[in-house]
Amino acid sequence: MPFKRIFPAHRRQSTNLFVRCAFLALFLGVAPVAACAQDLIVFAAASLKDALDQNVVSFERDTGNKAAVSYAASSALAKQIENGAPADLFISADTDWMDYLAERKLINSVTRVNLLKNQLVLIAPAKNTIQVKIATNFPLAELLGGGRLAMADPRYVPAGKYGRAALQTLGVWDSVKNRIAPAENVRAALALVSRGEAPLGIVYRTDALADARVRIVGEFPPNTYPPIIYQAALTARSVHPEAANLLAFLSSAEGRAIFRKYGFQN
Amino acid sequence: MLALTPVEAEALRLSLRVAFWSVAGSLPFAVLVALLLARIDFPGKSLLDAVVHLPLVLPPVVIGYVLLIFLGRHGPLGEMLENVFGIVVAFRWTGAAIAAAIMAFPLMVRAIRLSIEGIDRGLEAAAGTLGAGHVWIFFTVTLPLAMPGVITGVLLSFARSLGEFGATITFVSNIPGETQTLPLAIYTFTQVPGGDAQALRLSVIAVLLSIAALIVSEIIARRAIWRVRGHDIKY
Numbered sequence: 001m002p003f004k005r006i007f008p009a010h011r012r013q014s015t016n017l018f019v020r021c022a023f024l025a026l027f028l029g030v031a032p033v034a035a036c037a038q039d040l041i042v043f044a045a046a047s048l049k050d051a052l053d054q055n056v057v058s059f060e061r062d063t064g065n066k067a068a069v070s071y072a073a074s075s076a077l078a079k080q081i082e083n084g085a086p087a088d089l090f091i092s093a094d095t096d097w098m099d100y101l102a103e104r105k106l107i108n109s110v111t112r113v114n115l116l117k118n119q120l121v122l123i124a125p126a127k128n129t130i131q132v133k134i135a136t137n138f139p140l141a142e143l144l145g146g147g148r149l150a151m152a153d154p155r156y157v158p159a160g161k162y163g164r165a166a167l168q169t170l171g172v173w174d175s176v177k178n179r180i181a182p183a184e185n186v187r188a189a190l191a192l193v194s195r196g197e198a199p200l201g202i203v204y205r206t207d208a209l210a211d212a213r214v215r216i217v218g219e220f221p222p223n224t225y226p227p228i229i230y231q232a233a234l235t236a237r238s239v240h241p242e243a244a245n246l247l248a249f250l251s252s253a254e255g256r257a258i259f260r261k262y263g264f265q266n
Numbered sequence: 267m268l269a270l271t272p273v274e275a276e277a278l279r280l281s282l283r284v285a286f287w288s289v290a291g292s293l294p295f296a297v298l299v300a301l302l303l304a305r306i307d308f309p310g311k312s313l314l315d316a317v318v319h320l321p322l323v324l325p326p327v328v329i330g331y332v333l334l335i336f337l338g339r340h341g342p343l344g345e346m347l348e349n350v351f352g353i354v355v356a357f358r359w360t361g362a363a364i365a366a367a368i369m370a371f372p373l374m375v376r377a378i379r380l381s382i383e384g385i386d387r388g389l390e391a392a393a394g395t396l397g398a399g400h401v402w403i404f405f406t407v408t409l410p411l412a413m414p415g416v417i418t419g420v421l422l423s424f425a426r427s428l429g430e431f432g433a434t435i436t437f438v439s440n441i442p443g444e445t446q447t448l449p450l451a452i453y454t455f456t457q458v459p460g461g462d463a464q465a466l467r468l469s470v471i472a473v474l475l476s477i478a479a480l481i482v483s484e485i486i487a488r489r490a491i492w493r494v495r496g497h498d499i500k501y
Contacts, residue, residue, distance in 0.1 A: 075457045100459060148357055153440065156457045181357055181439045192439075196340040197356055 040067035040240050041086055043077040045093035045230065046185035047118070047159065047204050051262035052091070052250075058258065059249050065242045073185035075156040081106055081235060088238035089247060091115065091230060093186075094158035098231045107233040111244065113251060116230040117265040119205040120162055122218035125196045132218035134170065141175040143200060148181040150189040150198035159186035162225045163202035169224040190214065204228070206263040230264075274468055276443055277451035281475075284359055284447055285427035288366035289374075289420055296371060296419065300378035301404075322372040326432025329368055333437040337361065361438035362445045366430040370423035377422060381415020382408065414490040421483030425476050448472050 044052050049071050056067045070077070074092040078100050081087055090107060092098045101107045122132055132143065140149070154160035160182065167173040183189035186203050193201035194213040201214070208216045232250065234243050249255050256266050270278065303315060321329055337344045339356050347353045355361035385408060393403045409416070431449040438445040440454060452468045455461035 073457070079457060148441075153454070153457075155454070156459070181441060183439060184435070195334070195338060197334070197338050 038240065040065060040088050040242055040246055042067050042069040042089045042091065042246070043081065043085070043087040044069050044071055044089075044091040045074045045077075045158065046071045046187045047093060047207055048091060048230070049187065050210050051206070051259050051264060054262075055250060055255055055258050058254065059246055062249070062254075063242070063245065065245070067246060071185075071187075073152065073157040075158070076185070086237070087235050088240045088243040089232060090235055091232040091250075092158070093118075093228070093230055094161065094226075095229060095231055096161070097158065098233060101233075101235075106236050108236050108238070109233070111247060112231060112233040113247070114229050115232045115250060115266075116259055118228040118230070118263075119222065120159075120166055120202060120220040120225055120228065121205045121208050121216045122220065123190070123193050123201050123203055123208045123214045124199060124217045125193055126213050126215050128199070128215070128217070130217055134218040134220055137171050140167070140172045140200075141179065144176065144179055145199060147199040148179050149176055150181045150183060150192035150201035151203070152186040152189050153182035153184065154180065155182075157183075157185055158228075159189070159202070159204060162228055166202075166220045166225040170220075209263045270471075271464070273442065273451070274464070274471070277446055277448050277468065278471065280359060280362075280443070280446065281428055281448040284362045284366055285424050287360075287363040288370060288427040289424045291363065292367040292371055292374060292423070293416075293420065296374040296378055296423075297409075297416065300375050300382055301408075303375070304379045304382040318375050319372045321369050326369060326430070327436050330365060330433035330436025333361070333365055333368070333433065337364070337437075355438075357438050357441060357444065359438075359444055362430075362434050362447060363427075365433040365437050366427035369430050369433055370426040373426055374419035374423040377415045377419030378412060379415075381412040381418075384415075385411045411494055413494060414487045417490055418483055418487045421479055421486070425479040425483075428475060428479070429472070448475075 042052070042056075052069055052071075056069060060066055070087070072080075074094060074097045077085075077087070077090065078092065078097040081090060081101060082104060090098070090101065098107065098112065102109055102112070122134060124130065130143070132138065151163045152158070152160035154164035164173060167176065181189075181192060181198050183192060186207055189198075189201050190203050190207045190211055192198045193203075194211050200217070202220075205216070205219075208214055232247055234247060250259075260266065299314075299318060303311065303318070334356075335341050337347070337355050339345070339348065339354065344354075344356065347355070353360070355364060389411070390403050390407050393407050398406070428447075429449055430447070431453065434445065434447060435450055435453075440446050440450045442451075446454065448468060448471065452465050452472065455465035455468065
């Protein structure tokens with residue numbers, strides 16, 4: 001092997017020293033990272049983005065513990081947990097996906113709580129000034145014109161499922177079911193309307209409040225869709241000592257106040 | 267068991283359609299750009315080379331996002347297309363084809379460029395001395411000699427277009443029958459409870475399709491090399 005050619009004797013000492021120093025620096029660099037405790041990992045429904053971010057900041061300020069939050073559709077998160085993702089806390093936008101994990105014994109059922117409520121609204125880009133009275137057989141298809149109705153995918157994302165249920169109850173689902181732009185999660189649907197790509201969209205009230213470039217043009221009567229209940233639970237495999245504290249914080253007066261500020265109800 | 271459900275058949279048909287048009291639409295541009303990069307030196311050549319290769323190294327979501335900004339209904343290009351030509355690409359299979367074409371473009375250019383660079387320029391010079399003009403030389407000497415690279419580029423980019431996901435889902439969403447190509451359908455099935463079996467079936471189809479495309483590419487390329495050089499590539 002060309003070791004002797006690459007490292008001739010007169011160079012070997014300095015090279016040796018260099019290599020040793022490099023390894024030392026590497027270990028010194030890596031050691032602090034390895035010594036740090038793992039951050040809490042939270043998997044949360046996409047619609048919780050702004051409110052939960054602020055809650056996590058308050059939690060860190062109060063207790064000194066950090067949490068990393070992954071936001072996505074509750075369906076995507078549940079599937080990831082099923083496949084072994086290392087989440088400590090799961091917050092779902094509907095009970096179906098929490099049940100899905102409970103059936104597979106992937107959550108700590110004792111810790112399961114109802115956390116928040118929300119409402120469904122119809123939105124349009126901010127410069128559109130229409131008002132829509134949402135009632136049975138309201139002319140949604142005509143209002144769409146040539147465009148598509150942006151909503152979270154009605155097959156599996158909670159926001160989409162609630163939306164489809166509402167449209168079915170109102171008798172307009174068949175007229176628009178081929179005119180949907182299914183989005184990966186409710187925030188993606190919000191972005192489509194915000195950007196003007198879709199003339200109308202169905203999102204949670206809290207999402208509409210979070211984006212100044214959309215306005216609420218109609219509210220779905222609560223009796224047209226199942227109650228929107230966000231549930232939270234610790235995962236079965238979580239061993240992080242602070243996970244239970246975070247859940248307690250979110251349910252506490254301070255946590256609830258922050259959620260209420262963003263438009264959620266308790 | 268072997269028959270496809272309507273949803274699966276639709277995803278497959280849409281994938282093939284999108285991939286075909288993505289390749290057909292980008293081929294003339296790819297040949298032009300490959301010729302430019304292979305033959306001509308000009309200021310900014312490295313920049314063009316880098317830009318052409320961007321889709322290979324950028325996250326596909328970025329490409330999809332940029333497309334959304336420019337070709338969306340309110341984007342500068344999108345509005346022009348809609349007002350002047352009446353063409354809308356947002357949420358349509360044409361948008362999916364554009365996204366796939368951009369992602370596969372670098373592969374096509376690389377293959378064609380390599381092939382053009384390998385051509386004996388003496389042959390082109392000889393044709394010139396016999397009185398042929400540049401364009402005539404290109405179509406009767408250069409292009410036929412570069413054919414193995416062109417075929418490889420076409421089939422590589424076809425296979426890449428079949429598998430395009432990130433840019434497609436960001437730009438044109440996931441609409442069954444319109445933009446839900448094979449990769450998007452597989453993704454959707456992985457999200458639906460109990461959809462894992464269908465996701466697996468579609469994955470198998472995707473793998474078989476890609477293998478078929480690559481094998482055909484290899485066979486046609488070798489036959490083209492045989493015709494062009496009179497012998498196999500080995501010697």
